[in-house]
Amino acid sequence: MAFAYSSVAIVPDLALVTRKLTRxxxxxxxxxxxxxxxxxGTLYGFLGPNGAGKSTTIKMITGLLQPTSxxxxxxxxxxxxxxxxxxxxxxxxxxxEDLALFxxxxxxxxLSFVGRxxxxxxxxxxxxxxxxxxxxxxxxxEKKLAVEYSxxxxxxxxxxxxxxxxxxxxxxxxxxxGVDAVTSRVVRDLLASFVAxxxxxxxxxxxxxxxxxxxxxxxxxLEGRLVEQASLDDLRQGSSLEARFLEKVGTTEGxxxxxxxxxxxxxxxxxx
Amino acid sequence: MKTxxxxxxxxxxWTLSVRLWRRASVAGSVVAxxxxxxxxxxAVAGFGFAFGLGxxxxxxxxxxxxxxxxxxxxxxxxxxxxxxxxxELQRTEPLSLSKLLHLPVSLDSAFLLNYAASWLCLSQFF
Numbered sequence: 001m002a003f004a005y006s007s008v009a010i011v012p013d014l015a016l017v018t019r020k021l022t023r024x025x026x027x028x029x030x031x032x033x034x035x036x037x038x039x040x041g042t043l044y045g046f047l048g049p050n051g052a053g054k055s056t057t058i059k060m061i062t063g064l065l066q067p068t069s070x071x072x073x074x075x076x077x078x079x080x081x082x083x084x085x086x087x088x089x090x091x092x093x094x095x096x097e098d099l100a101l102f103x104x105x106x107x108x109x110x111l112s113f114v115g116r117x118x119x120x121x122x123x124x125x126x127x128x129x130x131x132x133x134x135x136x137x138x139x140x141x142e143k144k145l146a147v148e149y150s151x152x153x154x155x156x157x158x159x160x161x162x163x164x165x166x167x168x169x170x171x172x173x174x175x176x177x178g179v180d181a182v183t184s185r186v187v188r189d190l191l192a193s194f195v196a197x198x199x200x201x202x203x204x205x206x207x208x209x210x211x212x213x214x215x216x217x218x219x220x221x222l223e224g225r226l227v228e229q230a231s232l233d234d235l236r237q238g239s240s241l242e243a244r245f246l247e248k249v250g251t252t253e254g255x256x257x258x259x260x261x262x263x264x265x266x267x268x269x270x271x272x
Numbered sequence: 273m274k275t276x277x278x279x280x281x282x283x284x285x286w287t288l289s290v291r292l293w294r295r296a297s298v299a300g301s302v303v304a305x306x307x308x309x310x311x312x313x314x315a316v317a318g319f320g321f322a323f324g325l326g327x328x329x330x331x332x333x334x335x336x337x338x339x340x341x342x343x344x345x346x347x348x349x350x351x352x353x354x355x356x357x358x359x360e361l362q363r364t365e366p367l368s369l370s371k372l373l374h375l376p377v378s379l380d381s382a383f384l385l386n387y388a389a390s391w392l393c394l395s396q397f398f
Contacts, residue, residue: 064373082378089376100371102284104291116280117375145291 013076015040015169015200016061021070023056030056032224033070038217040168043191043201045215045232047208049249053224054204055097058173061202062094075168090118093162093170099154103147107138107157110146111164118165125164132160135186151178159187163194170194172203176210188214212241220248273381278388285367285389 016038023031031053038044048054059065061072063079072079079088102110108129115125133139136156146154155178162170170191176184191201191214205211211218218235220228228235228248235244293301330338367389372382 062374064370086376086378089374094374096370096374098370100374102288102367102371104288104295105284109287113280113284114375116276116283117372117377119274119276119376 013040014038014073015042015075016044016202017071017073018057018061019071019073021057021060021072022068023053023060023065024068029224031060031067031221034221034224034226035229036219036226037229038200038202040200041195041198042216043195043203043214045211045218046202046204046221047211047218047245048204048221052221052249054221055173057221058094058171058202058204059096062092062096062171063089064096090165091168093165093167095155095158095162095170095172095175097173099158101146101154101158101161104145106145107133107142107149107160110157111161114161114164120165128164128166129160132163135190136160137183137186152180152183155179156183156187163190168199170199170201172201174204174206176205176207184210208242208245212236220245222249273384277377277381277385281385281389288367 014037016036018034018036020033020035021031022029022033034053034057036057046054046057056065060067061074061079063085067080074088075091077084077088079085102113105113111129111132112125115122115129133142136159138153138156138160141149141153146157149157155175159172159175162172172191175187175191179187188210191203195201195216203211203215212232215232217231218228218241219226232241235241237244296304326341330341333341367386369379369382369386372386373379377385
């Protein structure tokens with residue numbers, strides 16, 4: 001069952017706009033003139049197969065990678081302008097693809113460091129850290145170094161760091177990958193309440209079920225080009241998100257038939 | 273560049289440096305300490321020996337010997353200075369910038385903070 005966002009106020013402002021956003025790596029065009037439009041107060045799912053350009057797009061938007069060309073408008077500001085970039089970064093939270101944690105810091109130390117970089121008051125930081133560690137079930141392991149954490153725990157820590165400064169816009173690159181079912185539920189509820197209070201979330205995920213439950217709007221990127229961008233209801237049109245997604249990116253139905261050892265219909269015992 | 277950012281980076285660098293030191297093997301730590309002490313003693317003894325030798329011999333040396341001595345001093349200085357430059361070049365990015373750029377700092381600030389923090393490292397004391 002999909003989450004209901006009945007408390008979401010209609011906010012006309014756009015949280016994110018990109019115009020002809022492009023990134024080349026030599027002769028390879030990883031992102032090709034992508035025009036994204038994300039309304040404030042929505043949960044936007046950015047979908048695409050592996051290597052489609054999702055992470056490259058997020059990196060450009062969040063300042064980790066310089067675009068080859070194009071424009072970005074983030075919360076009404078231009079993050080490509082050095083003077084405005086810092087102001088924009090103070091209002092966004094990011095869970096990058098590689099999580100960007102420091103292996104030799106404990107969870108509390110890393111979150112404190114992030115709080116200091118956001119120039120937050122120490123008391124506020126400590127209070128929020130207590131709440132986040134409790135909510136994400138990291139309390140018992142808060143004294144362990146990040147290097148000792150499982151991938152799922154690292155993901156939770158990166159998510160806690162992104163949420164800590166209470167950003168207006170949250171970018172999450174595969175937030176549900178490697179996270180257990182209980183935490184996945186907690187994270188989903190957390191993101192839902194985040195959006196309900198007016199913040200905007202931009203997530204990439206391969207888990208279409210979760211995107212279907214959570215997101216209000218969806219964009220699909222394929223080979224660097226944005227092939228679809230619509231509200232979830234408009235995209236599905238009575239069908240499932242998975243069916244529509246496969247339709248857009250090209251279905252792989254029947255691919256198993258290309259494997260010679262799967263083509264045989266007779267069981268081994270019958271052959272013998 | 274904000275003072276609070278610099279403090280945070282110095283704290284980060286120091287903490288990581290100490291943790292790395294503690295996690296290193298005991299044998300490695302002992303070798304590093306012995307090497308550092310030996311290097312310090314050699315440097316002080318070498319300076320004292322060269323200074324004494326100069327005081328003893330140079331007053332009686334001719335202009336040519338003095339020039340050769342100066343060439344040696346300048347050559348030695350340039351050699352160690354070049355090693356210092358090479359070390360500096362390798363020390364400018366002790367922490368990956370990609371771990372900092374999603375935080376509210378510019379690329380310039382991240383680079384400068386990273387460089388400044390690199391001075392607060394245990395190996396620098398040796």
